[in-house]
Amino acid sequence: MISYRDIAVGLEKLGLNRSTPVLAHIAAARLGEIRGGTDTLLGAILGTIDNLMMPSFTTATMVVPLVGPPDNFIEYGSASAANLNASIFTRDLPGDQPNNEVSELLRKYPGVYRSAHPILSFTGLGLDAALASQTPQDPYAPIRRLMELKGWVALLGAEPAENFSLHYAEHLANRKQFVRWALTEDGIVECPHFPGCPDGFHKINYYLQDELRVVTVGDSTWSAVPLDVLVNSAVALIRDDPFALLCNSLSCPRCNLVRKLIKNQISQNWQPED
Template identity: 45%
Template sequence: MIKYQDFKLVYRELGIDRSQPVIVHSSLSAFSEVEDGAHTLIQALLSSFNTVIMPTFTYQTMLIPEVGPSGNALEYGSGTAQNWRAEFFHPDLSVHRSVGVVPETFRRHQNVRRTLHPILSFSGHNADTLLKNQTIELPLDPIQKLMQADGWVLLMGVDQRVNTSIHYAEQIAGRKQFTRWALTPDGVVECPHFPGCSQGFNALTSHLSSILKSELVGETWIQAIPLRELIQSVYELILKDPLALLCGELSCQRCQVIRSAEVAS
């Protein structure tokens, strides 16, 4: 059984100063039994770091319109079933099930505040300065602010494929972004600067060996990566190879659109 003190000990062994903010990506099911579940993991985080943020994304609000810009990795008009199921965004909407039980528990915590992006909201504890400038136009602004504050990424039982910060690096390296649409009480909202696919991100791991720290909780790895160095690594990798970190799935529309754009340029 993993307990509060086990998480506390590992957070301390990672050697991150408590004044440095962290963005946490986690999978509770990656750990063997945790006493009191997500609450324990979160309480240990909040007592170890002054500022904690998590993605609390809500993909269930997404719609596919009948028409839209070309080269957007979307088959317009194909979303009848998805559109029927789409949920209205509201500030208390549950995070998408793919994002997990830890962010869902975190966003409900009494001292945690959430941004209002209808697909890509973040939630934070003592994080208003990091989160306050997120807009529809700048969905990844919290990552930029976290980098400027010398923040860290914590991957708890998950790998680079959920590391949202890599998308910010892709953006500043000039990689193509996409447009998506969300259902809100004010109508359908166009959301630009939506990131690409992350299924190829584990190729980054070998480039991070000099900056990545890792510790075990039970049998599960917790990895910590300094954000500024992470962004720099990804940025340099994409400048050197514009196809770096794309996935190998031939059916992946977003990666194919980026490949086509690079071949054409």
């Protein structure tokens, strides 16, 4: 069982403190038993970190149109019945992704601000300007602003695949992303730059070397890294090797689509030497 003090010491060992804004991904179920439960966990985090941001993603708002752009890993017209059950995004709509117990606690905390992207919104404390900069067309704006603020990313029991900021790196490196649509109070909104498959994201750790701080708290592994180091390393890696950070599953439709488009591009640019 881990305590308030174990959590606070773990965060300090990661190098996090009051002056560090943090984007946290927390899988409470993987942290083992916590004395006082998730309230204690969030209390200890807010006792160490003043400016905290977490994802409050809502895929229940998504709808599928009848037609749309090609190479988009979506079956147009397939969801007419499901579309009727989609939720309208409001800032009060609960997040609906796995492992969101702590982000849901944060969302209900006094003084929090939630950004307005209908699928990829974030909730935060002390980071209102970064969050307010997010629009449906610019889902990665809060991450860009957090980089400017010298923010860090922390994974507390969360898997590398949950490290959403790497999708911002993919966007910066011009990797193929997708278009999705979501219901808002103003009608259906187009959401470009929707991320692909994150199952190869663990491969970045090898390149972060000393910059990645790792500690064990109870039975779980926690890690943290400066956001600019993470994003800049991943952008450089993808520019050097366009297939970097894709997953190893031969049957992954999203990674295979990215691979196919890269190969098309390479063969179009290829010219015989003589």
